[in-house]
Amino acid sequence: MPEIRVTPLGAGQDVGRSCILVSIAGKNVMLDCGMHMGFNDDRRFPDFSYITRNGRLTDFLDCVIISHFHLDHCGALPYFSEMVGYDGPIYMTHPTQAICPILLEDYRKIAVDKKGEANFFTSQMIKDCMKKVVAVHLHQTVQVDDELEIKAYYAGHVLGAAMFQIKVGSESVVYTGDYNMTPDRHLGAAWIDKCRPNLLITESTYATTIRDSKRCRERDFLKKVHEAVEHGGKVLIPVFALGRAQELCILLETFWERMNLKAPIYFSTGLTEKANHYYKLFITWTNQKIRKTFVQRNMFEFKHIKAFDRAFADNPGPMVVFATPGMLHAGQSLQIFRKWAGNEKNMVIMPGYCVQGTVGHKILSGQRKLEMEGRQVLEVKMQVEYMSFSAHADAKGIMQLVGQAEPESVLLVHGEAKKMEFLKQKIEQEFRVNCYMPANGETVTLPTSPSIPVGISLGLLKREMAQGLLPDAKKPRLLHGTLIMKDSNFRLVSSEQALKELGLAEHQLRFTCRVHLHDPRKEQETAMRVYSHLKSVLKDHCVQHLPDGSVTVESILIQAAAHSEDPGTKVLLVSWTYQDEELGSYLTSLLKKGLPQAPS
Amino acid sequence: MDPECSQLLPALCAVLADPRQPMADDTCLEKLLDWFKTITEAGSSLLLLQENPCLVELLCHMLKPQDLSSRVLSFSLRLTGVLAAQEDCFQYLQQGELLPKLFGEAGPLGGAAWTSPAVRSGWIQGLRSLAQHASALHFLAHCGAVDTIFSLQEDSSLFVASAAGQLLVHILGLSMQGPAGGPPSLQAGDWPACAQKIVGHIEESLRATATPQITQALNVLTTTFGHCHNPWTQVLWVQLSPLVAGLLEKDPIPAAHSLVDLLLSVARSPGLSSSSCGLWETLAQTLSHLSPTQAGPLALGILKLQDCPQALRAQAFAVLLQPLACVFKAMAQDPGPSGVPDGTVGGSMTAGVPLPSKAACVGLLCRSLAHLELLLPLPQRPCPWPQAPLLGAAVTLLQLCGGSARPACDMGRHLCTLLLGCVRVQRAALDFLGALSDGTGPRELVTQVFAVLLEYLRSPDSSPTVLKKAFQATFRWLLNSPKTPGCWDLDPHALLFLRDLLPVLQKRLCSPCWEVRDSSLEFLTQMTRHWGGQAGFRHALLASEVPKLTEQLLRDPESYVRASAVTAMGQLSSQGLCVPPAGPEHQGGQQKSLLVELLHILSTDSEGFPRRAVMQVFTQWLRDSHADVAGDTEQFVAGVLQVASQDLDWEVRAQGLELALVFLEQTLGQPRSHCPHAVTPPVEAPVGPLAQALQPLCRVRLFDFAFRALFDCDRPVAQKSCDLLLFLRAQTASSSSLQESRSSPDVASVEAALQRWQAGDQAQPLGDLEPEVVLAVVRSLDLEGLRGALAESSDHVEKSPQSLLQDMLATVGVLGENEADCY
Numbered sequence A: 001m002p003e004i005r006v007t008p009l010g011a012g013q014d015v016g017r018s019c020i021l022v023s024i025a026g027k028n029v030m031l032d033c034g035m036h037m038g039f040n041d042d043r044r045f046p047d048f049s050y051i052t053r054n055g056r057l058t059d060f061l062d063c064v065i066i067s068h069f070h071l072d073h074c075g076a077l078p079y080f081s082e083m084v085g086y087d088g089p090i091y092m093t094h095p096t097q098a099i100c101p102i103l104l105e106d107y108r109k110i111a112v113d114k115k116g117e118a119n120f121f122t123s124q125m126i127k128d129c130m131k132k133v134v135a136v137h138l139h140q141t142v143q144v145d146d147e148l149e150i151k152a153y154y155a156g157h158v159l160g161a162a163m164f165q166i167k168v169g170s171e172s173v174v175y176t177g178d179y180n181m182t183p184d185r186h187l188g189a190a191w192i193d194k195c196r197p198n199l200l201i202t203e204s205t206y207a208t209t210i211r212d213s214k215r216c217r218e219r220d221f222l223k224k225v226h227e228a229v230e231h232g233g234k235v236l237i238p239v240f241a242l243g244r245a246q247e248l249c250i251l252l253e254t255f256w257e258r259m260n261l262k263a264p265i266y267f268s269t270g271l272t273e274k275a276n277h278y279y280k281l282f283i284t285w286t287n288q289k290i291r292k293t294f295v296q297r298n299m300f301e302f303k304h305i306k307a308f309d310r311a312f313a314d315n316p317g318p319m320v321v322f323a324t325p326g327m328l329h330a331g332q333s334l335q336i337f338r339k340w341a342g343n344e345k346n347m348v349i350m351p352g353y354c355v356q357g358t359v360g361h362k363i364l365s366g367q368r369k370l371e372m373e374g375r376q377v378l379e380v381k382m383q384v385e386y387m388s389f390s391a392h393a394d395a396k397g398i399m400q401l402v403g404q405a406e407p408e409s410v411l412l413v414h415g416e417a418k419k420m421e422f423l424k425q426k427i428e429q430e431f432r433v434n435c436y437m438p439a440n441g442e443t444v445t446l447p448t449s450p451s452i453p454v455g456i457s458l459g460l461l462k463r464e465m466a467q468g469l470l471p472d473a474k475k476p477r478l479l480h481g482t483l484i485m486k487d488s489n490f491r492l493v494s495s496e497q498a499l500k501e502l503g504l505a506e507h508q509l510r511f512t513c514r515v516h517l518h519d520p521r522k523e524q525e526t527a528m529r530v531y532s533h534l535k536s537v538l539k540d541h542c543v544q545h546l547p548d549g550s551v552t553v554e555s556i557l558i559q560a561a562a563h564s565e566d567p568g569t570k571v572l573l574v575s576w577t578y579q580d581e582e583l584g585s586y587l588t589s590l591l592k593k594g595l596p597q598a599p600s
Numbered sequence B: 001m002d003p004e005c006s007q008l009l010p011a012l013c014a015v016l017a018d019p020r021q022p023m024a025d026d027t028c029l030e031k032l033l034d035w036f037k038t039i040t041e042a043g044s045s046l047l048l049l050q051e052n053p054c055l056v057e058l059l060c061h062m063l064k065p066q067d068l069s070s071r072v073l074s075f076s077l078r079l080t081g082v083l084a085a086q087e088d089c090f091q092y093l094q095q096g097e098l099l100p101k102l103f104g105e106a107g108p109l110g111g112a113a114w115t116s117p118a119v120r121s122g123w124i125q126g127l128r129s130l131a132q133h134a135s136a137l138h139f140l141a142h143c144g145a146v147d148t149i150f151s152l153q154e155d156s157s158l159f160v161a162s163a164a165g166q167l168l169v170h171i172l173g174l175s176m177q178g179p180a181g182g183p184p185s186l187q188a189g190d191w192p193a194c195a196q197k198i199v200g201h202i203e204e205s206l207r208a209t210a211t212p213q214i215t216q217a218l219n220v221l222t223t224t225f226g227h228c229h230n231p232w233t234q235v236l237w238v239q240l241s242p243l244v245a246g247l248l249e250k251d252p253i254p255a256a257h258s259l260v261d262l263l264l265s266v267a268r269s270p271g272l273s274s275s276s277c278g279l280w281e282t283l284a285q286t287l288s289h290l291s292p293t294q295a296g297p298l299a300l301g302i303l304k305l306q307d308c309p310q311a312l313r314a315q316a317f318a319v320l321l322q323p324l325a326c327v328f329k330a331m332a333q334d335p336g337p338s339g340v341p342d343g344t345v346g347g348s349m350t351a352g353v354p355l356p357s358k359a360a361c362v363g364l365l366c367r368s369l370a371h372l373e374l375l376l377p378l379p380q381r382p383c384p385w386p387q388a389p390l391l392g393a394a395v396t397l398l399q400l401c402g403g404s405a406r407p408a409c410d411m412g413r414h415l416c417t418l419l420l421g422c423v424r425v426q427r428a429a430l431d432f433l434g435a436l437s438d439g440t441g442p443r444e445l446v447t448q449v450f451a452v453l454l455e456y457l458r459s460p461d462s463s464p465t466v467l468k469k470a471f472q473a474t475f476r477w478l479l480n481s482p483k484t485p486g487c488w489d490l491d492p493h494a495l496l497f498l499r500d501l502l503p504v505l506q507k508r509l510c511s512p513c514w515e516v517r518d519s520s521l522e523f524l525t526q527m528t529r530h531w532g533g534q535a536g537f538r539h540a541l542l543a544s545e546v547p548k549l550t551e552q553l554l555r556d557p558e559s560y561v562r563a564s565a566v567t568a569m570g571q572l573s574s575q576g577l578c579v580p581p582a583g584p585e586h587q588g589g590q591q592k593s594l595l596v597e598l599l600h601i602l603s604t605d606s607e608g609f610p611r612r613a614v615m616q617v618f619t620q621w622l623r624d625s626h627a628d629v630a631g632d633t634e635q636f637v638a639g640v641l642q643v644a645s646q647d648l649d650w651e652v653r654a655q656g657l658e659l660a661l662v663f664l665e666q667t668l669g670q671p672r673s674h675c676p677h678a679v680t681p682p683v684e685a686p687v688g689p690l691a692q693a694l695q696p697l698c699r700v701r702l703f704d705f706a707f708r709a710l711f712d713c714d715r716p717v718a719q720k721s722c723d724l725l726l727f728l729r730a731q732t733a734s735s736s737s738l739q740e741s742r743s744s745p746d747v748a749s750v751e752a753a754l755q756r757w758q759a760g761d762q763a764q765p766l767g768d769l770e771p772e773v774v775l776a777v778v779r780s781l782d783l784e785g786l787r788g789a790l791a792e793s794s795d796h797v798e799k800s801p802q803s804l805l806q807d808m809l810a811t812v813g814v815l816g817e818n819e820a821d822c823y
Helices: A077-084 A094-115 A123-130 A214-230 A244-259 A270-281 A288-293 A310-314 A331-340 A359-364 A395-405 A417-431 A458-467 A495-502 A523-537 A578-592 B003-017 B027-042 B045-051 B053-061 B070-084 B087-095 B098-103 B117-130 B134-142 B145-152 B158-176 B193-207 B211-227 B231-247 B256-268 B279-289 B292-304 B310-331 B358-375 B387-402 B410-419 B423-436 B443-458 B464-479 B492-509 B514-531 B535-542 B546-555 B559-574 B594-604 B608-624 B633-645 B650-668 B690-699 B702-709 B715-731 B739-743 B745-758 B771-780 B783-791 B801-811
Strands: A003-010 A019-024 A027-031 A063-065 A090-093 A133-136 A141-143 A148-154 A162-168 A171-175 A199-203 A234-238 A265-267 A305-307 A319-323 A347-350 A369-371 A377-379 A383-386 A409-413 A434-436 A444-447 A454-456 A482-486 A489-493 A510-518 A543-545 A551-553 A556-562 A569-577
Touching: A003 A171, A003 A199, A019 A162, A019 A171, A027 A162, A063 A077, A063 A148, A077 A094, A077 A123, A090 A094, A090 A162, A094 A123, A094 A133, A094 A270, A094 A331, A094 B650, A094 B715, A199 A395, A214 A234, A214 A244, A214 A319, A214 A347, A234 A331, A244 A265, A244 A305, A244 A319, A310 A319, A310 A331, A319 A331, A347 A359, A359 A369, A359 A383, A359 B801, A395 A417, A409 A417, A417 A434, A454 A458, A458 A489, A482 A495, A489 A495, A510 A578, A523 A543, A523 A551, A523 A556, A523 A569, A523 A578, A556 A578, A569 A578, B003 B053, B003 B070, B003 B801, B027 B045, B027 B070, B027 B801, B045 B053, B045 B070, B045 B087, B053 B070, B053 B098, B070 B087, B070 B098, B070 B117, B087 B098, B087 B134, B098 B117, B117 B134, B117 B145, B117 B158, B134 B145, B134 B158, B134 B193, B145 B158, B145 B193, B158 B193, B158 B211, B193 B211, B193 B231, B211 B231, B211 B256, B231 B256, B231 B279, B256 B279, B256 B292, B279 B292, B279 B310, B292 B310, B292 B358, B310 B358, B310 B387, B310 B410, B358 B387, B358 B410, B358 B423, B387 B410, B387 B423, B387 B443, B423 B443, B423 B464, B443 B464, B443 B492, B464 B492, B464 B514, B492 B514, B492 B535, B492 B546, B514 B535, B514 B546, B514 B559, B535 B546, B546 B559, B546 B594, B559 B594, B559 B608, B594 B608, B594 B633, B608 B633, B608 B650, B633 B650, B633 B690, B633 B702, B650 B690, B650 B702, B650 B715, B690 B702, B690 B771, B702 B715, B702 B745, B715 B771, B715 B783, B745 B771
Parallel strands: A027 A063, A063 A090, A090 A133, A171 A199, A199 A409, A234 A319, A234 A347, A265 A305, A265 A319, A347 A383, A409 A434, A454 A489
Antiparallel strands: A003 A019, A003 A444, A019 A027, A141 A148, A148 A162, A162 A171, A369 A377, A482 A489, A510 A569, A543 A551, A551 A556, A556 A569
């Protein structure tokens, strides 16, 4: 029985690191290859030993697909390809291909810098890994091999984020990655056609949440920044190089322009410059408004936002600084934070999630006295604000997508178990489909009924058409032919054509039967009596008496022979082809009744 | 446990026991358990429990019927196991009946929590930690845990099922240690009851008809023979081998992959005498029964064994060669110039199974090539090694995939249709071909190798990954091409090939695909590094457009390519292979030197990769006394350090300090020990006054950079600076002539500046420094202390257990909106 199997190695009832194995019609695909930022050891990566036990990775896996550039979806990729040894193709969209190495490099630098990790992937490994990437366009059907094809759909969430349809023959799976069903300032809403996959694997981060309008959060953010700057304070916004930084830059740039504000806004590293470059380059991936205004003014050409120099942090007066990394755990953002933390006029706005152990996590949980290196205690007097700008579909959005794609089954990943449970019930009730939520390491197996396409030869079709009415899609019709499989394709052809194509000779299958007759006459005379009898009974058939003494009726052959033991009995050998089976049976039964008495 | 943590622990245990307080971060409990493991490894678990009664209270709390978080319950089970690993602590927990309640039927095992894989996994891991002593074994036998473990082998979670198997192996090993630690009986009938029960279960599973059950049994045995080499394992194998051999009689053979793993694990086990157990016969039988795809890994494993009968090795090798033999057979009637050997060399390449569908054919060929590639460098590879037929096979495969093969028979044409344009086979064959370069081959065949490589390098259909592998294989073949004795230059044939290759390289350097441009530059750098000094290579390269194109790629839009171009240009320049621009636009004007160009990249490139590449080139140039540098080294070093010290990328700053260190070594005339932390004995100061020797270092403002870098916000930069200054101090330790400068006002002002920098104020520059001041400051700094502090990862404070406990406690009640957030 064909089946689809799904095993999450990560993102099964958690939001740590996405890595989902899918087996579909004998093809094995890995969806995302993420890293957990909360661990400093091998636990940050998915446990790939469950794949390597199946033999060489490159032989086992047909391809890896990366949905978007966030590290919890692509962070383990260089480790997987350059250290574990996967040498096959990796698919992602063009913007993801461009941006992914920046974030990987950013993370590598922090890992080596801050944690002193020597056994981590190198720049060269990131580059070698990126060379294995095959970039795809939206809605482009890409043939991974003769049977496996993939297609990307717009997912919103971040620049270049995509949902992927994986298809082998008539079986298909859609993986959403992370997506957002409502457009924001720089990205559009996710969209997929009614592709009716066997399975939809969807993220469920906000499985039970109906998110308030992002506009409210944006207003709140601007109000807070504005107030701090008005009071002469400095505002630090720790960000990762890409994604949220660009969104907030657009917000601030527009606000500064509108309010005619003079306080400087800085980016702390060159990374963000490159990020902006990519946002300009991939303008088609942004939302309609940005695309429309692009002709007059590129939204990413910032007038008010300038590159940061380390000395600027000591400048007097208000300013806003975007600095990496986003969790305040190393580098520039932490250095600026240490300088500014003591002043209550200043403000730090954390626009994203922070893992335990980072300064970002500590201040968000309300800790105000932080122990730093050398037993120094840093007292945090500055204002600490948290603003969630993460762009995931909420419960309503997830339901909307399920309705849009019309899958046969749904599988939830990238969420918390309890919330998934709630959404699972909702989906099952509303759409009357099975919904699964496997934990990491659990396999969901879905039986499928693949439809196998069969071609029909024109000759056979014409012949059938000639015999009957025109075909009607609503009325099934019986068709005789020979099913042949050639070059992995099925075709229905006439038996003559099948013989010709397959180079085979036709064999005649004949049924035979012996009928005993009490007749002491010679064989020839018995045969003559049989002929006369049949000629009189079967008036519509061609009955012949052949020179060798045998009698034929259509394809049926009758011969008379003497009985070896009883000279008073004759044996009639009757044989016929399967085409004349009916007539053969009738004739046999007729002869078994005996011959009419001959006139003496 | 330090007092601060002891104080925080009761509150944390209370939070964990409260089902209304969810844990925000799922890594916290993992880290908490890590911490408890560290504590119990270093000291007494019993003492830990007695000093922190809150821990037992937490564990007792888990027994109450309530809506507990599965994560906390799993954590508690694991913690219990960690604590009970010590026998006295085990007894202590037993007294309170805590262990049977947690791990027995009365615990989570019988409750709703058991549906969570996290709880089942915690239960297994807890028992795995706990099973360290005889008391634990007794406990396991009496609480019925072994039966539960048997059933968990079939768990829906891969992780749980796998852990259950591992635990069975562990319990089997533990029970076979015997109660008094003495050697167990070699009669299986006298083995401890627990061991007999497990072996009985394995036997039953091996007799089962369901493949998953057989797989589990085989996996348990594989781990057992892999980890335990005691004599009893031989008894076990003798007892079980008939059942294992029985699997071969089934059609299809169940769990073939696990069966292969087991047989190889047994064959590798030093505790087993292979000949007496009939293992070789079983291996031979398995090889012949398995499908070619399944038999490949077994064949490779057999060939890797140190001692194994020759006949079995021959059989295994034939299995590996079989897919290639089919290719030979298909192409045998090929009359073309690329005709391959008949495939029967040494009798090892015999035609066998026909190649089936495309997917199967491709998979089989790739596996075969990969296995042979792994076998190639091993000393125990088959001898004689059929180098020529294998070379022929690799070439033929590449020709088939590339479309240049002209098969004469139907089977060959069929193969051609299957393999044409197949990237997977191309990649595998190119890797294999590259690996084969370590051996020799007939001249005609080597010519074919170069021809097919050139075909791939030229072909517009070659994908970037295939091209990269073609470059790598080409380099390996050039490196191993026959050389004229006493001459390191390329041989005449290779030079001829080079003439064909360079126009291809030129074309590839202009590829619209960055991956191709980058791989081409990497290839060029490798070639120049090896043959840059050889006349033949130089002549061919200079006659081509390659150096000019490489120079143009310094301005490539892709930063990876710019970085590779910088490295390639650095290499070309070191070998004197840089051609100054000769176009009309350059005539008469001042030609821009490469040094200026690279300095420009260092100061202006927005990406780190090219800037880092420039620093590597400059450091190498300084080491090699490159002509552009040797003219005015001081000016060069001053210019580079000025730019590098301001760089936002800490790796560029760290490389700046590396360059400074090279300059320091050259100036002081003492090469540094290769290990920066090695104790360098004090040496005599260089000839002439020390102050004079240090003057150039002061003039290039090396110390300004180094002192500032000591307090860099990025740890590796500070470490590098520390190493540099320690080196300086060691080099000048014997000189006492400058000691009196220690109390001068200049020294005081530098020290004050350093303190300000340490406090985070980097604004004030140091100004011009005198050597005396530098030495006095270096001697006054606690560089060893600083190095010690830097050696710890800079997040050690945040990673501390106290920080973890504080964070977990601080999160309580403030989850709010952060709760479900992520990226």
